[in-house]
Amino acid sequence: MEKHKKQHIGLIFGGNSSEHDVSKRSAHNIYDAMDKERYDVSLFLMTKNGYFLDHEASSRVFDGEPEDEVAKQELAKLDLKNPLARIINLAEESDIDVFFPIIHGNLGEDGTIQGLLRLLHKPYVGTAILGSAMSFDKDITKKIVKLAGVPTTRYEVITPLTAEQYSYESLSDELGQTLFIKPANQGSSVGIHKVENAEEYSEGIRDAFRYDSKVLIEEAIEGPEELEISILGNDHPIASKIGAIRVPKDDAFYTYDNKFVDASQVKFDVPVDISEELAQQITEMGLTTYRALGLKGMARIDYLVSKDDKPYMSEVNTLPGFTNISLYPQLFAASGISYSELIDRLIQLAIDEFERQSKILYDFKPLPPRDQNINK
Numbered sequence: 001m002e003k004h005k006k007q008h009i010g011l012i013f014g015g016n017s018s019e020h021d022v023s024k025r026s027a028h029n030i031y032d033a034m035d036k037e038r039y040d041v042s043l044f045l046m047t048k049n050g051y052f053l054d055h056e057a058s059s060r061v062f063d064g065e066p067e068d069e070v071a072k073q074e075l076a077k078l079d080l081k082n083p084l085a086r087i088i089n090l091a092e093e094s095d096i097d098v099f100f101p102i103i104h105g106n107l108g109e110d111g112t113i114q115g116l117l118r119l120l121h122k123p124y125v126g127t128a129i130l131g132s133a134m135s136f137d138k139d140i141t142k143k144i145v146k147l148a149g150v151p152t153t154r155y156e157v158i159t160p161l162t163a164e165q166y167s168y169e170s171l172s173d174e175l176g177q178t179l180f181i182k183p184a185n186q187g188s189s190v191g192i193h194k195v196e197n198a199e200e201y202s203e204g205i206r207d208a209f210r211y212d213s214k215v216l217i218e219e220a221i222e223g224p225e226e227l228e229i230s231i232l233g234n235d236h237p238i239a240s241k242i243g244a245i246r247v248p249k250d251d252a253f254y255t256y257d258n259k260f261v262d263a264s265q266v267k268f269d270v271p272v273d274i275s276e277e278l279a280q281q282i283t284e285m286g287l288t289t290y291r292a293l294g295l296k297g298m299a300r301i302d303y304l305v306s307k308d309d310k311p312y313m314s315e316v317n318t319l320p321g322f323t324n325i326s327l328y329p330q331l332f333a334a335s336g337i338s339y340s341e342l343i344d345r346l347i348q349l350a351i352d353e354f355e356r357q358s359k360i361l362y363d364f365k366p367l368p369p370r371d372q373n374i375n376k
């Protein structure tokens with residue numbers, strides 16, 4: 001049989017985070033936007049309990065077969081004693097040219113998959129291990145961007161060991177009456193609480209600690225405008241136009257439900273009409289953030305803007321959503337880069353970065369074998 005002449009892309013999706021279904025929607029859109037004259041695509045679904053399915057089984061789920069049943073049948077075929085059982089299907093096809101992991105959240109955006117793909121010695125779309133891990137942790141993200149001079153909200157970090165040293169009173173003296181409680185490593189607004197008194201505070205931290213042992217207590221920006229920008233590139237990144245998300249007035253904030261359960265009340269402005277000055281500030285902050293965190297390929301960077309028009313960098317998403325309502329691709333479409341072109345560029349950026357990294361690794365290594373220079 002003839003070998004693949006087209007580029008062979010391994011599209012990885014699903015995953016074990018709260019964004020499993022979002023990832024499936026993203027993967028469908030990416031798949032549809034891929035030029036099939038240029039790419040052959042193999043699908044790899046990571047099940048909700050963290051096992052990769054092979055292309056054949058993943059395709060069946062992609063085409064609408066019930067995921068839980070397919071996963072059950074496929075897991076029964078695996079030798080679960082084999083320590084590689086979880087990942088063995090990912091290596092089933094040896095001729096993948098580039099992996100495109102679009103697993104949002106835990107395992108996908110936190111550097112884990114990136115480490116696995118590095119071990120497989122394959123190019124992959126998006127940021128490498130360190131940048132992914134830093135960007136997934138809201139505390140580290142803020143610390144790094146602050147060092148780079150980008151404004152972000154004030155906060156304290158608590159862990160189960162230090163929680164007793166803080167109280168609602170002490171924190172609200174420092175940060176204001178309204179506080180946001182957030183697990184450091186989470187997404188989709190899961191475990192996030194807006195609190196205004198000691199009782200809500202105690203409930204909030206108890207819940208947040210279910211998701212992470214590191215929790216941020218953050219000052220609230222009152223009635224914020226929520227703006228987002230998309231960035232694309234490696235060493236010379238470009239920024240898209242800016243978009244806004246408007247949540248219904250009576251909602252406390254942009255919650256899981258109005259992200260994923262019923263998004264019909266949420267309004268998006270793509271692009272948003274803001275002052276030239278604010279747009280420029282956000283663009284500069286975005287590019288500085290991107291460089292400071294060592295991001296590659298793409299990222300969506302989110303801002304909270306106060307009533308007096310001050311922007312605060314809020315969070316970074318290194319594998320942003322590609323669903324029908326997702327802003328990352330829409331913002332580039334509004335900036336003149338179509339969905340398919342975006343995919344082509346991301347794949348090329350993955351190859352460029354892999355080649356650059358390989359060159360660094362092989363230009364300086366391997367060191368001469370030790371016994372050659374021992375008696376010099």
Ligand SMILES: Nc1ncnc2c1ncn2[C@@H]1O[C@H](COP(=O)(O)OP(=O)(O)O)[C@@H](O)[C@H]1O
Nearest residue numbers: 153180186187188189190218219220221253254
């Ligand atoms: N400091 C804050 N002030 C006001 N609103 C906030 C603040 N932090 C978060 N929010 C609200 O909570 C939502 C989710 O918080 P975010 O930090 O973006 O976490 P996630 O990673 O879960 O999206 C934001 O979109 C915003 O509506």
Ligand SMILES: [Mg+2]
Nearest residue numbers: 188189302315
């Ligand atoms: Mg967010």
